[in-house]
Amino acid sequence: MPVVPGLDWALLATAGYALVLLAGAYGLGRWGERCRTRFWEASAQQEARRPDARCPVPWPHCEAAQFYWGMALLLAVSAVAVTAVVLIRRREPLDLLVTGLVLLLAGRTALWLVCALRAAE
Amino acid sequence: MVEHYARRALIVAKGWVQAGLLVMLFGFTVLGWLGYRARTDAPPIPERVVDPAGHVLFTGQDILAGQQVFLRNGLMEYGSIFGHGAYLGPDFTAEALRLSALAAREYYGGATDQALGRTVEDFKTNRYDPSTRTLVYSAAQAAALAELERYYQAFFSEPSTRYGLRPAAITDPQELRQLTAFFSWSAWVAAARRPAQSYSYTNNWPPEPLVGNQPTADAVVWSVLSLIALLGGIGLLFAAFGRWNFLGWHGRDQQTLSFIAPGDVALTPAQRATAYFFLVMAALFLVQTLVGGASQHYRADLASFFGLDLARVLPYNLTRTWHVQLAIFWVATSYLAAGIFLTPMIAGREPRRQSWLAYVLLGALVVVVVGSLAGEFASIHGWRHAWWAWFGNQGFEYLDLGRFWQVLLTAGLFAWVGLLYRGMRVRLHREHWGNMPWLFFFTALAIPAFYAVGLLARPEENFTVTDYWRFWVVHLWVEDFLELFTTIMVAYIFVLLGVVAERVALTIIYLDIVLYSAGGVIGTMHHLYFSGTPVEHMALGAFFSAAEVIPLTFLTVEAWNFLQLGAVQEAKSRTPFPHRWAVMFLVAVGFWNFLGAGIFGFLINLPIVSYYEIGTALTANHGHAAMMGVYGMLAVALALFCLRYLIPAERWSDRLAMVSFWSLNLGLAWMCFATLFPLGIVQLYEAVGHGYFEARSLKFLTSEMNAVLEWLRLPGDALFIVGGVLPLLYLCWLGVRHRVARVTYEEPEHPLFTEITPASPQGR
Numbered sequence: 001m002p003v004v005p006g007l008d009w010a011l012l013a014t015a016g017y018a019l020v021l022l023a024g025a026y027g028l029g030r031w032g033e034r035c036r037t038r039f040w041e042a043s044a045q046q047e048a049r050r051p052d053a054r055c056p057v058p059w060p061h062c063e064a065a066q067f068y069w070g071m072a073l074l075l076a077v078s079a080v081a082v083t084a085v086v087l088i089r090r091r092e093p094l095d096l097l098v099t100g101l102v103l104l105l106a107g108r109t110a111l112w113l114v115c116a117l118r119a120a121e
Numbered sequence: 122m123v124e125h126y127a128r129r130a131l132i133v134a135k136g137w138v139q140a141g142l143l144v145m146l147f148g149f150t151v152l153g154w155l156g157y158r159a160r161t162d163a164p165p166i167p168e169r170v171v172d173p174a175g176h177v178l179f180t181g182q183d184i185l186a187g188q189q190v191f192l193r194n195g196l197m198e199y200g201s202i203f204g205h206g207a208y209l210g211p212d213f214t215a216e217a218l219r220l221s222a223l224a225a226r227e228y229y230g231g232a233t234d235q236a237l238g239r240t241v242e243d244f245k246t247n248r249y250d251p252s253t254r255t256l257v258y259s260a261a262q263a264a265a266l267a268e269l270e271r272y273y274q275a276f277f278s279e280p281s282t283r284y285g286l287r288p289a290a291i292t293d294p295q296e297l298r299q300l301t302a303f304f305s306w307s308a309w310v311a312a313a314r315r316p317a318q319s320y321s322y323t324n325n326w327p328p329e330p331l332v333g334n335q336p337t338a339d340a341v342v343w344s345v346l347s348l349i350a351l352l353g354g355i356g357l358l359f360a361a362f363g364r365w366n367f368l369g370w371h372g373r374d375q376q377t378l379s380f381i382a383p384g385d386v387a388l389t390p391a392q393r394a395t396a397y398f399f400l401v402m403a404a405l406f407l408v409q410t411l412v413g414g415a416s417q418h419y420r421a422d423l424a425s426f427f428g429l430d431l432a433r434v435l436p437y438n439l440t441r442t443w444h445v446q447l448a449i450f451w452v453a454t455s456y457l458a459a460g461i462f463l464t465p466m467i468a469g470r471e472p473r474r475q476s477w478l479a480y481v482l483l484g485a486l487v488v489v490v491v492g493s494l495a496g497e498f499a500s501i502h503g504w505r506h507a508w509w510a511w512f513g514n515q516g517f518e519y520l521d522l523g524r525f526w527q528v529l530l531t532a533g534l535f536a537w538v539g540l541l542y543r544g545m546r547v548r549l550h551r552e553h554w555g556n557m558p559w560l561f562f563f564t565a566l567a568i569p570a571f572y573a574v575g576l577l578a579r580p581e582e583n584f585t586v587t588d589y590w591r592f593w594v595v596h597l598w599v600e601d602f603l604e605l606f607t608t609i610m611v612a613y614i615f616v617l618l619g620v621v622a623e624r625v626a627l628t629i630i631y632l633d634i635v636l637y638s639a640g641g642v643i644g645t646m647h648h649l650y651f652s653g654t655p656v657e658h659m660a661l662g663a664f665f666s667a668a669e670v671i672p673l674t675f676l677t678v679e680a681w682n683f684l685q686l687g688a689v690q691e692a693k694s695r696t697p698f699p700h701r702w703a704v705m706f707l708v709a710v711g712f713w714n715f716l717g718a719g720i721f722g723f724l725i726n727l728p729i730v731s732y733y734e735i736g737t738a739l740t741a742n743h744g745h746a747a748m749m750g751v752y753g754m755l756a757v758a759l760a761l762f763c764l765r766y767l768i769p770a771e772r773w774s775d776r777l778a779m780v781s782f783w784s785l786n787l788g789l790a791w792m793c794f795a796t797l798f799p800l801g802i803v804q805l806y807e808a809v810g811h812g813y814f815e816a817r818s819l820k821f822l823t824s825e826m827n828a829v830l831e832w833l834r835l836p837g838d839a840l841f842i843v844g845g846v847l848p849l850l851y852l853c854w855l856g857v858r859h860r861v862a863r864v865t866y867e868e869p870e871h872p873l874f875t876e877i878t879p880a881s882p883q884g885r
Contacts, residue, residue, distance in 0.1 A: 010826070017799055017802075021794060051362065064705075064708055066704065067708055067709070067786070068546070070786070070787065071712070071786065071790055072523060073789070074787050074790045074791060074794070075790070075794060076797045078790075078791065078794040081795055081833060082799060082833070085829050085830075085833065
């Protein structure tokens with residue numbers, strides 16, 4: 001018996017899993033932002049004390065944040081992939097609505113992460 | 122002759138050494154006692170199994186011979202026994218139990234409550250008489266045995282490759298009878314009540330309603346208690362960090378230093394020799410991933426490999442055997458090389474001809490790898506010889522290699538320790554045995570010592586006892602001692618780079634020893650909930666292994682401080698920090714340690730979860746995320762650190778390192794999140810909802826939905842191999858092709874940095 005009338009268990013489970021992945025992506029993305037902010041603060045403090053202006057741009061600030069954003073983007077793409085698999089098999093209006101909402105959210109998250117990654121380059 | 126110098130005093134408080142020793146002593150005392158109990162309370166192997174009329178059905182010799190048929194043919198790398206092994210084929214314990222119970226119920230009249238009741242009673246009643254060493258099967262069980270023999274004869278004699286095994290894998294009638302005897306015995310062990318207990322020898326595993334197998338009270342209670350241990354432990358850890366600020370990574374703020382550019386660091390001959398080690402490492406890594414891809418393909422499409430009948434040459438059990446063996450080989454090769462590379466930097470000098478010994482060691486390693494893989498190929502393809510266990514396929518998952526190769530590998534590892542000792546002898550004589558050089562040596566020594574314990578797992582021994590020793594290698598060797606050795610190597614690297622003061626690094630090492638050993642040693646038993654060991658293995662294994670998550674959390678938190686150290690030091694240095702990508706791999710280790718070992722590991726660690734989950738894709742999910750994510754990434758980090766000095770600066774490619782880094786991490790994450798984790802959850806749901814036997818059946822694994830999930834893994838695997846392994850292989854080739862020419866036998870006090878302002882006396 002369907003959990004929600006018109007929607008079967010597999011679709012709901014997939015949508016739920018995709019949402020968990022997106023939550024993970026959001027959390028990692030925020031963590032990446034935090035890394036970057038904290039490192040910038042640390043860098044600014046170092047800058048004030050730095051004895052030599054030729055000192056290279058501090059590292060590994062950017063890459064650490066990029067690592068978390070990259071992994072977060074992968075989670076968002078995974079969410080799209082597992083949802084798309086269900087969408088191929090089920091095309092009832094209610095199914096399309098649920099998977100469409102998940103895909104929209106995934107797309108929004110992915111866009112945010114892509115922008116963050118591009119800004120970091 | 123060694124000159125006598127005044128020994129340097131211990132540079133940390135004695136309490137650290139005492140705490141480390143006490144925790145180790147406690148852990149190994151308990152583990153030793155559990156080993157004794159595993160032997161004394163192992164399920165008995167009857168001298169004979171008879172029917173009610175006294176006719177012998179099979180003997181204890183048949184059971185042990187069947188176990189050897191199982192191992193020699195690589196069936197533990199196809200399916201599993203007591204939940205342990207591979208994931209394509211069935212769990213043979215669960216399958217034999219289901220088929221026997223169905224046959225017995227049929228014997229009693231079919232699907233009626235009365236027939237079910239009599240079947241449960243038959244299987245639960247323990248009719249083993251220790252005084253005569255005779256086990257009596259009921260008439261229904263005896264009839265079921267005949268059915269079982271027919272089933273396995275048809276299955277293993279299958280002339281095609283449709284099960285993923287080679288055609289007609291086992292056809293000898295006697296071998297088939299012995300193999301069935303082994304499976305039937307394992308089913309009896311799983312159902313019959315342990316003397317004076319209300320549950321079976323396997324703590325009622327597998328879940329099987331046809332014989333009345335359901336979770337025990339211990340499985341539930343110890344799951345709850347281990348959760349409490351985890352929460353309490355993490356709370357205590359954070360409280361300790363809040364209370365004692367000196368714990369954790371701290372830089373050496375009072376110094377200003379400059380990193381020596383890689384091209385300006387002269388290398389010793391043995392250090393230059395490690396370039397070949399890393400090339401071998403990367404080649405083994407490539408082969409490991411290729412056979413891993415082939416193993417995965419069997420799960421997505423059992424019938425053919427893009428039109429080829431691959432199983433005729435490389436059946437699933439062979440590709441998986443090679444996949445897990447090579448995982449150990451390539452990671453170990455990197456650790457051995459990194460040990461050789463660091464030794465002269467620690468010792469300050471290198472004795473003559475050390476490089477020759479390194480080349481001999483590498484040659485021996487290649488012989489063991491090629492010899493053992495060839496032996497496994499021959500054995501799985503039907504090679505029958507009295508020496509099969511020595512030169513062929515010993516067949517234990519992760520200890521598949523023949524005993525001859527196992528002995529040779531152990532000897533090689535001891536020779537490697539000898540090599541390190543030879544290089545460090547003078548330095549060791551000047552140091553207190555609790556300081557870093559000695560810890561480096563002791564943890565290196567622990568690697569062959571604990572690998573050697575695997576020799577106690579013997580194919581002709583009671584499976585419960587062999588599994589106990591096998592997990593000394595799979596868990597204790599890998600998760601405790603390799604982890605400790607690499608922790609010390611990483612700490613030493615940062616001391617050598619001037620990023621961390623030696624005293625801080627040593628404190629971290631002792632803290633790691635205490636934290637890892639507190640949970641990890643006794644926690645080894647979390648693998649043995651259902652292997653026939655008594656209930657205390659489950660209780661202590663669950664409780665202490667929950668504590669293993671605590672150091673993993675600690676490492677993740679500390680990875681953050683670790684990064685900040687590099688940032689602070691680089692900001693002061695006139696030259697760029699040369700190990701950008703090696704450190705990024707260490708960041709990845711922190712991430713995967715928490716996710717793969719911590720979260721995915723704990724997910725399947727509770728006895729009540731493991732009861733339904735063992736041997737499913739969730740185990741593979743944890744295995745890949747932890748083994749590759751932690752040990753694999755560490756191996757690559759160490760390789761990149763060394764290669765940075767082996768490859769001339771103008772030949773080094775940060776781009777290749779970057780591509781490899783991203784591809785390995787994204788590929789692995791895709792593997793987990795697109796396939797293994799969701800598939801594991803679906804499989805767990807099936808195991809709880811319909812039955813463990815059903816969840817492990819080929820019918821379920823190859824169902825349409827699962828096949829789609831399995832195919833979904835392809836992009837991640839392809840990215841991992843093409844984008845991750847190939848660039849690494851090319852970097853390693855550059856290390857051999859363009860090795861730096863400057864050679865030295867004496868190292869300066871600080872080989873990797875120059876000090877601009879003197880350190881404070883405290884070094885912090």
